[in-house]
Amino acid sequence: MGIFDLLRVYAGKWSVKDSRSFTADEIDAVQSAHVVASEYGNSVCFVMKAGGMTFIPLSSNSTKGVGEAVELKDAKLLTLEKQGEADIVRVEI
Secondary structure (H helix, E strand, O other), X not given: OOHHHOOXXXXXXXXXXXXXXXXXXXXXXXXXEEEEEEOOEEEEEEEEOOXXXXXXXXXXXXXXXXXXXXXXXXXXXXXXXXXXXXXXXXXXX
């Protein structure tokens, strides 16, 4: 056993583990969606029909800007993975 067997390995970049469209049920649950500025970049703010709001960060490849509406039928939900980290979710539009 060498020293490197004892050390944590850090991966360099996030990679796409899964990409999918929003389901009909997910789209139906949302009253509106728009891009907002957030602490670590832009996010999509989902205003829910049942009340309240929830947020998912935008992917780094997304082209929408703050204040723009998001059509969920045109958006993708990405699951990203990186060794040693928990999976994360991003919206790509």
